[in-house]
Amino acid sequence: MSQVSILEKHRKQYQPKVPPSLRQGIAKVKVVEGAAAEPAKDRETIRKSFPNTYGKPLLSFQAGVDAGETTPLRIGVVLSGGQAPGGHNVIAGLFDSVKSIHPQSQIFGFLGGPGGLEKGKYETITAERMDAYRNTGGFDIIGSGRTKLETPEQFDRCIEVINSLALQAIVIIGGDDSNTNAAILAEYLKAKGLTTSVIGVPKTIDGDLKNMHIPVSFGFDTAVKTYAELIGNIARDAGSAKKYWHFIKLMGRSASHIALEAGLQTHANVTLISEEVEKRNLSLEQIVDDIARVISARADAGKNYGVVLIPEGLIEFIPSFKTLIGRLNDLLAKNEAAFAKLETADVKIAAMSGWLEAEALSAALGKTFASLPKTIQLQLLLDRDPHGNVQVSLIDTDALLAELVGRKLKASPAYKGKFSSQRHFFGYEGRAAAPSNFDADYCYSLGCVAAVLVKSGRTGYMASIRNVSKGVDQWAAGGIPISMMFNMEQRHGHRKPVIQKALVELEGPAFKALAAGRSRWEIEDAFIYPGPIQYFGPSEVSDAITQTLELEQG
Amino acid sequence: MSQVSILEKHRKQYQPKVPPSLRQGIAKVKVVEGAAAEPAKDRETIRKSFPNTYGKPLLSFQAGVDAGETTPLRIGVVLSGGQAPGGHNVIAGLFDSVKSIHPQSQIFGFLGGPGGLEKGKYETITAERMDAYRNTGGFDIIGSGRTKLETPEQFDRCIEVINSLALQAIVIIGGDDSNTNAAILAEYLKAKGLTTSVIGVPKTIDGDLKNMHIPVSFGFDTAVKTYAELIGNIARDAGSAKKYWHFIKLMGRSASHIALEAGLQTHANVTLISEEVEKRNLSLEQIVDDIARVISARADAGKNYGVVLIPEGLIEFIPSFKTLIGRLNDLLAKNEAAFAKLETADVKIAAMSGWLEAEALSAALGKTFASLPKTIQLQLLLDRDPHGNVQVSLIDTDALLAELVGRKLKASPAYKGKFSSQRHFFGYEGRAAAPSNFDADYCYSLGCVAAVLVKSGRTGYMASIRNVSKGVDQWAAGGIPISMMFNMEQRHGHRKPVIQKALVELEGPAFKALAAGRSRWEIEDAFIYPGPIQYFGPSEVSDAITQTLELEQG
Secondary structure (H helix, E strand, C coil): CCCCCCHHHHHCCCCCCCCCHCCCCCHHHEEEEEEEECCCCHHHHHHCCCCCCCCEEEEEECCCCCCCCCCCCCEEEEEEECCCHHHHHHHHHHHHHHHHCCCCCCCEEEECCCHHHHHCEEEEECCHHHHEEEEEEEECCCEEECCCCCCCCHHHHHHHHHHHCCCCEEEEEHHHHHHHHHHHHHHHHHHCCCCCEEEEECCCCCCCCCCCCCCCEEHHHHHHHHHHHHHHHHHHHHHHHHEEEEEEEEECCCCCHHHHHHHHCCCEEECCCCHHHHHCCCCCCHHHHHHHHHHHHHHHHCCCEEEEEEEECHHCCCHHHHHHHHHHHHHHHHHHHHHHHHHCCHHHHHHHHHHHHHCCHHHHHHHHHHHHHHHHHHHHHHEEECCCCCCCCCCCCHHHHHHHHHHHHCCCCCCCCCEEEEEEEEEEHHHCCCCHHHHHHHHHHHHHHHHHHHHHHCCEEEEEECCCCCCCHHHHHEEEEEEHHEEEECCEEEEEEECCCCCCCCHHHHHHHHHHHHHHHCCCCCCCCCCCCCCCCCCCHHHHCHHHHHHHHH | CCCCCCCHHHCCCCCCCCCHHCCCHHHHEEEEEECCCCCCHHHHHHHHHHHCCCCCCCEEECCCCCCCCCCCCEEECHHHHCCCCCCHHEEEEEEHHHHHHCCCCCCEEEEHHHHHHHHHHHEEEHHHHHCCCCCCCCEEEEEECCCCCCHHHHHHHHHHHHHHHCCCEEEEEEHHHHHHHHHHHHHHHHHHCCCCCEEEEEEEECCCCCCCCCCCCCCCCHHHHHHHHHHHHHHCCCCCCCCCEEEECCCCCCCCCHHHHHHHHHCCCEECCHHHHHCCCCCCHHHHHHHHHHHHHHCCCCCCEEEEEEEEEEHHHHHHHHHHHHHHHHHHHHHHHHHHHHCCCHHHHHHHHHHHHCCCCHHHHHHHHHHCCCCHHHHHHHCCCCCCCCEEEEEEEHHHHHHHHHHHHHCCCCCCCCCCCEEEECCCHHHHCCHHHHHHHHHHHHHHHHHHHHHHCCCCCEEEECCCCCCCCEEEEEEEEEHHHHEEECCCEEEEECCCCCCCCCCHHHHHHHHHHEHHHHHHHCCCCCCCCCCCCCCCHHCCCHHHHHHHCC
């Protein structure tokens, strides 16, 4: 085995805590069926799409008596999408559970994500290999990938692999899309007469896979604590050096849970929330004005420094910006030949400005376009995807805001401060961090829950643990039919049943806490410095949960 | 008091460990004089510059008996330059020491760095305020600044402040320059007949203030552990997602100790060391070729991912690049009027290329210039300082290398991999982190040492603790005459006595460890994941020291 750090050596010895119902081993878990679970709306449409797996009962686990003789379980496991801290522990929980009921049970790890399942590329997880990955970050034990399993052709290839390995189950560890596809695969297998279980496990650092039964997706806790550590350190540096405004972009394209939690943990001077921008229909200019207002107010108090948190996906939530992108796409398509002939950057920008202004409808958009820094204008005109569409995701939102805020301040006669900015983007720094005690426990337990669901022959379920804002003694394990989380959404031109992404609720307690604190945090130096994740020490430090979880569930 | 994080609350209770000689309190420390200390060379020149403070003895401390009645001490303290974790603890050690010998002793914190001393802006440190900053990161208790105190006029203003506050001593917490100036101030005060002590404390995350008596500057331990945490997390992400090369720039303009230590801690695939680049006279192209070689070799093994560590100051250590900068400065000065008339970026670049190629001497430099990405060319021509010189420090070295490596790979027919890069810069993330146990102990002890030096009436000394690679029970406290660390260097056109910056020694054990390991780390996934700093838990985790310190002193 390769060399490991001293911390990792000690962490490998950590025995994750599990809910009371799982403490006697999965052989002694009693699965209790509750009411049949149905989605909140679109019931008939969804029932028709899932004739074999719709309307199954909610399941809760209790400590029971040994069910007697058991046969070995053969389970395939898939890590899907971006890394989230604790993925290895899900596999460890699954591994220990199936081995505990029969030594000949086996876990097959599909390599490189869902593509590995489709292609039958796998590795049998040995005890030695498993031990090397306990309580570690990353998905490197088997790798991950972004292949979407959604077509019948893909499913048929999966069936071949399932049959060739004689698998009783596939456990898919992934986000909302991967769990949606897990449910579709479950339905497909059932329709084809297979008894193979498909079980989903809620993963994503973004925190946008949650609902009344899934209090949080795993990895959010560790990732956001890592970002909060860095933001706190930067805030402390800012307040010491007193000369920089730090614009910090945080990973997460859709929901702003990470920015929200990081703002709550650190009391950054400004925390932008994409959902609020969209709801209040804020323009880019309004966002810039608001940041400039805070910077001016602090400058008046002699504080030419601070911290601004920016969710990665912000730009896509600005309604007027979305409209601009749409018009740019249209105009680029319409004037494709003419545009292709233009040679220099300046000429291209001028041409587009002319086209925008020529249309009564888009004159206002022309102003927005004209207000952008040249680098961003060029990015909008040049960095297009294979379909010719502008790639909003490539825009450096932190640079854009810092530049526009700087201009705004320069143009403001009332502003007497000094504005100097530093930019940061945190994402890869936390996605593969070693799981916090919370994520280590939660993930290991989710792995055990998945094993119980497989053992009791369920399919189309997501592993669930509720009450996780309380101590592990109060954690309640069970299973949720994935189809009950569905609603119908427009995707690629079709209405499809999908798990709804949980965006930040502006009426929810976490956002309200931010809204209640932020006017003070703007002006005062009310920074909080969370420091690095602690795996040892006082429980209130090492077992702390996120404020979002505390506020939403506590 | 403002709200603090749970971790900070617990950390404030931490009682830093001190060397045995200091454990009975500073009243009972016996100061033992050793041999008169002289610099290694330039002795006569340095003696002439420091007639009053030259040739003082090395001091070592022993536990002694109480010296009897003591009078209150009034000490001013200054935080100079960039933040380093543990600065607050130096002040805490000083504070507790002087209060322990007399309750009316006082610590005056000069605000905003050396400028605060010059202007007489200060804050009297109260017990309550001190308690709020124990074991915390940052320099925010009194702020820091970069004013250099070096002229007689400045020193005279300091004397006024010293007299008005009746200070027995000034403690200057800073890097090589600040400690050099502390010695000059000590000499100046002595020459003017003042008995005021000036004591320096070795601070800098860069790790370049060290010698046989100063094993390490404070802050290096915590800062580099924070960067290593992030690099490890990114390496784990890279090895999981298997699709990105991460180019990580690390703070530190002069020495590459941070990159070296981070490379040792994480086994990054490539760790560039500026001192090696200079010594081996490597060109930018050779550096790019070498990174491309590693990327190609890994691609051949199916690994299209990895981590490259880049010291922030790299570019200034590339001899040919330095020459190019020099020529650019000359040509821009010579052609100032003509250059000012040129309008577009392209025309400016073309003009400079022409001038370079017109000279036989600089035709090769013209090639180097032509090989640079356009953004870098523009930066070299446009971002000049008030003296008209190119600002090398503003160059995005990480972007430059990623771009050139990408081009190189694209042009190589043998390369069959996929190259996609992500860039990071870590500096502010670690400079103000809460000090590790090592830095908390070391800094608090240094503060106590400074108090002893003041109490025994020494001036022009630096606080020193040796044997810090061993447990605190073996730490040896004392004082070193700063003048013995001097050598004569050319600064701003004059030969001046200065503390020599400790660059990475290519014959030293730390670099040798990197050189011995790196060919394996290039190709294998031999990454080590250090994880976040732990303040609790097993001592081998929470009290770990850096590998540099272990290798150099252990």
